[in-house]
Amino acid sequence: AQKITQTQPGMFVQEKEAVTLDCTYDTSDPSYGLFWYKQPSSGEMIFLIYQGSYDQQNATEGRYSLNFQKARKSANLVISASQLGDSAMYFCAMRERAISGAGSYQLTFGKGTKLSVIP
């Protein structure tokens, strides 16, 4: 089973509107973290927002907020007041302790959602 599922290969949103990008995850680790990254066409991965599994409140960073529903294992990204510069690929990722026990916290990524903002 996939650990991170992003069901929307592509999304369109009108400039200045809000948009929600879906992400569901699967883990048995009680301590995990959820991340969203933005990847413009230039290729760099830009960190947007983080939510820890024990955090009581939804994370917010400027125009970005994370709708964390732990029981449903979903961590949707909400972008308010979309801008043309928001057009990019968006990846949801999860950090959990490696099964190997080496202590690393590698990220497992979803396949991404391509967001296009329409003027």
Place this chain on the structure above:
Amino acid sequence: GAGVSQSPSNKVTEKGKDVELRCDPISGHTALYWYRQRLGQGLEFLIYFQGNSAPDKSGLPSDRFSAERTGESVSTLTIQRTQQEDSAVYLCASSLELVGETQYFGPGTRLLVL
């Protein structure tokens, strides 16, 4: 301060040749990760370094892939006898090794194997 840097930014090589990719992490970041991103896909974990601990190599796809890191500085990812399926963007990330610390990515090296 400076972000994660990677070199070269692009590499074209012939099948069967060896390639070496370099990553300079953010100063003070003890953890370093390599990922691979195939065209149109998400990132796949390759290898992780943390200080002087044994690296976590669980993501390396074959024994043609290896990586080294000297202390908490530069890392090199080596791919021997490259194959066409190795064509991808190789991304390096670094973080403070504390629980929940964010990984910051470099710009990547785009590898094309002809």
